[in-house]
Amino acid sequence: MATLRLGDPAPGFTADTTDGPIDFLAWKRGAWAVFFSHPADYTPVCTTELGASARLADEFERRNTKMIALSVDSIEDHRGWAPDIGDVGGTDLNFPIVADPDREIAVAYDMIHPGEGDTSTVRSVFVIDPADTIRLILVYPKSVGRNFAEILRVVDALQMTDRAPVATPADWVPGQRLIASAGLSIDEVNAQFVNVEEVKPYLRFVDAPSEKG
Numbered sequence: 409m410a411t412l413r414l415g416d417p418a419p420g421f422t423a424d425t426t427d428g429p430i431d432f433l434a435w436k437r438g439a440w441a442v443f444f445s446h447p448a449d450y451t452p453v454c455t456t457e458l459g460a461s462a463r464l465a466d467e468f469e470r471r472n473t474k475m476i477a478l479s480v481d482s483i484e485d486h487r488g489w490a491p492d493i494g495d496v497g498g499t500d501l502n503f504p505i506v507a508d509p510d511r512e513i514a515v516a517y518d519m520i521h522p523g524e525g526d527t528s529t530v531r532s533v534f535v536i537d538p539a540d541t542i543r544l545i546l547v548y549p550k551s552v553g554r555n556f557a558e559i560l561r562v563v564d565a566l567q568m569t570d571r572a573p574v575a576t577p578a579d580w581v582p583g584q585r586l587i588a589s590a591g592l593s594i595d596e597v598n599a600q601f602v603n604v605e606e607v608k609p610y611l612r613f614v615d616a617p618s619e620k621g
């Protein structure tokens with residue numbers, strides 16, 4: 409198995425999920441996807457994570473982004489555990505969890521890291537764009553729950569950098585200033601953006617393109 413990297417095509421798969429059988433790439437067709445693994449059902453950190461992600465589902469949907477989780481547990485365990493997610497997190501599970509008891513999908517996505525204890529999945533996150541290209545990979549240890557607001561922020565940043573020749577500075581959130589692409593000359597930056605601030609020849613802050621009057 410080759411390690412997946414940014415820019416690689418997302419491996420397709422078919423699987424049983426809490427929403428029924430899916431063909432992953434057909435299920436996400438035309439949309440972004442956040443595909444993330446958790447170590448096990450009926451565990452405390454995972455229960456809080458699935459609750460936190462369910463609470464943000466509307467925000468992801470507004471960004472044409474579908475969420476889907478995975479663990480190596482059975483579909484029966486997923487179905488038995490799902491009500492706990494709503495009980496604990498306050499929002500019912502509102503996206504599918506993939507059952508991967510034979511670990512084929514987890515292996516294809518390199519979600520099992522033997523140094524992390526056992527043969528269950530670590531906390532991997534893949535953001536996959538509408539062309540089925542992997543755009544972000546995050547890997548967290550089993551003991552550390554993820555920040556789903558950060559994953560939402562990255563989706564915003566990726567979608568912004570796809571719309572215009574820009575990059576996003578540290579800690580950027582929508583509404584803040586952007587960095588013009590390094591490949592643009594200062595004349596090109598001035599022609600394409602307003603409110604250009606050349607802090608360094610390689611660091612040109614600009615307003616988001618939609619803000620041009």
Ligand code: BEZ
Pocket residue numbers: 447448451452453454455550551
């Ligand atoms: C948890 O979700 O709490 C957890 C699962 C596996 C290992 C460590 C923590």
